[in-house]
Amino acid sequence: MKYRFPGQLLAAALILVTSLAQAAPELLFSTTPEWVEILEPVESKRPSQGSVRVHLSNSQLRHRGKEQQYYFQIVVEPLNQQGVSEIAELNFSFYPAFQRLQVHDISVQRNGEHLDRLQKDGFKLFQSEQELSNKLYSEQWNALYILEDIRPGDIISYAYTIEGSNPIFARSDFGRLYLSWPQAVDRRFVKISSDKKLNYRFNKREYSVQQSHLQDNHTYTIDLRDVAGVPMESEYPYWHDPLNYFQYSSYDNWGQVNDWAQNLYQIDRTLPESLKNKLDNWRAQLGLEAAVSKAIQYVQEDIRYFGIELGINSHQPRTPQETLEKRYGDCKDKALLLTSMLAHLGIQSYPALVSSSRGRDIGKDIPSPETFNHVINLIELNNREYWVDATASGQGIDIENKGFFDYELALPITKQTNALKAVNPSSESVANLSARIEEQYDINAAENLAELRVNSRFSHRKAEQVRQFFLSADTEQIKNSYTNFIAGYYPGVNTSPEITYNDSLQENQLVVSEHYQIGDFAQISSARKIFSLYGSALVPYLSKPQHPIRQSPLTLTHPVDIQQSARVNIQGELLWQEELGTTTIDNSWFNFTRSAKLENSALQVVYNFKSKVDHVEPQEVPEYLAEFNKLDRALQYKFWAKGEASSKRNKSQEMKNLIKSLIRK
Known part of the structure; x- marks a missing residue:
């Protein structure tokens, strides 16, 4: 999720929609509207920390039928040069087809002196089509103002009003205003007036809302002091918003939205x-x-x-x-x-x-x-x-x-x-991300070479993801992508693999065949060649948190159903392998099994993974991490092989040496 600094809250504070096409808009300047309640920052005992201190964030909205006016004021102080870099460019976004931007104030207080910094010709107007990458064109405009000569300790204040709302809506009195950000705020003020009674809720913590009703005017006021900053953790589910916001609407039920x-x-x-x-x-x-x-x-x-x-x-x-x-x-x-x-x-x-x-x-x-x-x-x-x-x-x-x-x-x-x-x-x-991967390794233990053939069958959602890749990439890009994935486990892989695929649109299944030559397949440890297999097909679906101590849930890929099997034919002699049989890890978040067996002198290892849920609750992350680490260790399966048969005596001595080496490790 992306968040915005309070000085750029228009997009985050209100859900604003798209506009009619028109030429470059005219930028307007005016004094503060009469309906706006004038505020001042408050004294706070909170110590200054970080790069920026927000003294005041002031949002006031006025709804009358389809008409909407949104007034915003910010008073902010850069505490160091990093803070200056963060706040010295002001960016006002709006849709000129149905909105007007009116700037009221841009000023700086330095050493007790008030400096007017509003220069009407200092704005740069340009279109910002951020949604074009998603194949959408909405003609949003930005007014950019670059503050000059800003120093740590300056108190910067600016205020503006956006008037108008999309005519497609039967009324304008709905939206959401954020009450918290990653930065702490000394005073957060919200005032909403409407000609209709509003329903409201808080996303996280609830606060007192002062309400008043006079004739056809309903007013809702929130005045907060010392609002703590919210740690912005990564890897949380898309449906989770860690920030607190105030949502309001005059709609009483979904039936009314459906009527619209x-x-x-x-x-x-x-x-x-x-x-x-x-x-x-x-x-x-x-x-x-x-x-x-x-x-x-x-x-x-x-x-x-x-x-x-x-x-x-x-x-x-x-x-x-x-x-x-x-x-x-x-x-x-x-x-x-x-x-x-x-x-x-x-x-x-x-x-x-x-x-x-x-x-x-x-x-x-x-x-x-x-x-x-x-x-x-x-x-x-x-x-x-x-x-x-x-x-x-x-x-x-x-x-x-x-x-x-x-x-x-x-x-x-x-x-x-x-x-x-x-x-x-x-x-x-x-609904599943489903794949069945079959690998065959033909290993020449004496030469430390391997030939790897992979046959992967993808179904439904996963088939569609892989299909999109094959449709968008050329042959070299496909080979490069697949080879680099294998090289992450076996760096000696040849860079000219054979990659083919067979697509069945009726069943929505896609089969990919891969063929690799791998040199230096085994790791040399104490003069022994230790070969490894990896449950690599599972890795893209596994989530290990960067921050195990967290306030937000940890997102998991779900639903996932992956099976990866590896059959190993060895030209040489298998001297030792990890434990045969089945290893099972079953918990609230996933089920994992690894089965290993010897069959007709060939080693076969099968990994199965099924997800159960799409997230881990914050308090459960340490327990999940312990389970994840067990799974991570089980994804690697090791064995020892020699190119030439040895005598029983040498074989016994080598086995003893291996056991001693493993114990020392």
Whole structure:
């Protein structure tokens, strides 16, 4: 997760959406609005620490119907040169199609003297399309102001107001304001006024909210002192936000949000005759179920994903006709097109609002449109439910075998919807990251050389991930990627491997075959060649925390079902190997087994790993780490081999030497 310094809180404080296209906006300057309550920083006994001290963070909002005004003020002090670097560039983001940016103050206090630093010609206006990497265009603008001659100990203050809200919303009175950041804050002030009564909640710690009601004005005030900074740990689940925020909304239930969403989708869903004929032919030739799968594949593969989310198109889809003509669309465009195509086949389908960034966490939300940032499809077929993401690609053909994206909760846009609905896979297999890897090692112990053949079968979600890699990379990139992975375990691998793959789109399975020549295969220890096998296929799915003492849960990859087997044929003599039989590690987070046996003078080691949950609670991380370390040790399996048979006497002496060596280690 990314966080922003309080001076750049616009994006983090409010969920602002996209705009109508227009030319470079005009930057406005004014005094502080009359409706804003004037505040001063407070004295704090908290010692100054770190690079920056935040004396005041002041957010005040005013909602009247569709109109919104957001006032923000920050008073901050750099404590050292690092702090100067962090705060000396001010960046104001807004959507000029429906918003106006008014700057009120940029000033510095130095040695008790007030210095006005607001120069109207000091701003640089530019478009910032940060979402283009995700194939979205929304025309956000930034106003950049670079403060000059800033020194440690200066008290910097600036304030601005953003007026206006996206006209697609029936009303503007919803949002969230962060109350904590990685930096401590001497005073955090929030004041929200609305012409409607608001519902609210806190993400973490609850605080007192002062409420007042006068005629048609409802006011909610939070005034906090000495707000502690929040340690920003890594490796926590995407649905977990470690920072505390205040969420508010005038919506009373999800049914009201659904009513708003339904109005957006009441548009012309007519399909062109050519597409209707195509759908009819699919049904006649393939049957209904296969025709449904073909329709999904058509929207996923033939209509490219790209969104121009300007104004009402931030939330309202384009007509299927327009999407077909352009041959591209964003999530809502593709979802509506698919719904319309399936309706022609007589299949009930609905666009469904989800959060791709928060998952299950939206179940705690107060209902409002800001909860959602993505649209998928709920399809009812043969008395079963299928959740399909029309923006996905490389998913194969059959709806039964498409990998499942776990958005966890959704709001289907139907007349009956009045609550969030659980997003469940049609079967367990389509949700798993599943792989079956078979390795064969042919080892020449005398020459310390090995030939390695790997056959990997990937299914459903994992097949789709691997397929995307093979579709996007050229031959050399593929060889380089695979060789470097093997080199992490066997540095002597030849850099010219054979890599081929066979793809089955109908079953959504992909098989990759690898062939390597490896020199210096064994490690030389006390004049003995100690060979090692590794459960390397499991490693990408295992999580070892960088910070075992933590406040946030530790994320785990889930659901994972991996089997890796290694068969070792030795040209020479196997003198010793680690314990045969089965090693089992079973706990609340995963089940792992390693089985080793000798079969027809060949050594066979099989690793199995299944995840159980997607996270570890903070207080359980030390226990999880102990289990992880046991698994990590079990992933390496060692054995000793010689190129020529030795006499029983020499063999016995060498075994004694090996045992002594192992004891010393």
